[in-house]
Amino acid sequence: MATTVSPTADVNFGNRDKINWITLVAMVIFHVLAVAAFFYTTWSAVVVALVLHWICVGFGIGLGYHRLHTHRSYKTPKLLDYFFAVCGTLTLEGGPIFWVAVHRIHHQKSDQPGDPHTPREGAWWAHMLWVMFGDALHGNTEVMGKYAPDLMKDKFYRVLTTYHWVPLTVLGLILLAIGGIPWVLWGIFLRVVVGLHVTWLVNSATHMWGSRRFETSDDSKNSFWVALITFGEGWHNNHHAHPRSARHGMVWSEIDITWMHLCIMKKVGLAWDIVVPTQSQIERKEIDVEEAAA
Secondary structure, eight states: OOOOTTTTOOOTTTEEEEEEHHHHHHHHHHHHHHGGGGGGGOOOHHHHHHHHHHIIIIIIIIIIIIIIIIIIOOOOOOHHHHHHHHHTTTTTSSHHHHHHHHHHHHHHHHTTTTHHHHHHHHGHHHGGGSSSSSOOOOOHHHHHHTTTTHHHTTTHHHHHHHTTTTHHHHHHHHHHHHHHHHHHHIIIIHHHHHHHHHOOOOOOOGGGGBBOOOOOSOOOOOOOOHHHHHHTBBBBBHHSSTTTOSSSOTTTSSSSSHHHHHHHHHHHTTOOOOOOOHHHHHHHHHOHHHHHHO
């Protein structure tokens, strides 16, 4: 059974002696039903899953939780800000305050003691086991809020974090009413599981494999294939070198679909004050290839 954590307590993500049963049971159920989805395949269900993956991971995580809510890389109308936050909850990765708090801790302690999901504690720990151990914090707004005080000032974020499971539940009921069991299995369970593993690859794979363009104090790396399936989040070394940058793919060959979304938003007036590093800031942190090879 989950225990209550004091709002003044420090969060310990490395406690492997305490199983987070709520998360573990949820993960087992979602993975089992994700497999079941293949026995209820319809073309409409597949399309629903693909569209929702784009909205939930591309908009909810990439544009929302990560580049907007965590790093404040750009500004957008409040209603769109809230929409992206709701999309983020549909990934089963917790509410905005929880997600932002975890990611900010990751940046503060990247690949050091206290990092919630460093591969230095094991590849599987970084990929998914870290969410299954320790205290149940996904809905503990008061505890996680001290790591995201800017979001705590907004009642919408506080309520959404506490009841982060509600939008996904409502979406499931809507899909059931419209498309029946196939839409629920594909649009909720399989889509969520794929989205989780895709996002977790940024925590695990891009701290183990890939190339390094910039000198950083952690193990972050750029991964082309992770970038393709995460709408641009795989340019992780770029991101750790320039955390506030709204653009992760720094050159044209580094495909960053989320950055493309932002460019479109800017053209239609839905994004402004977009943060990108100057050329001199980029060059200052770039690794000298000749020196590195010497």
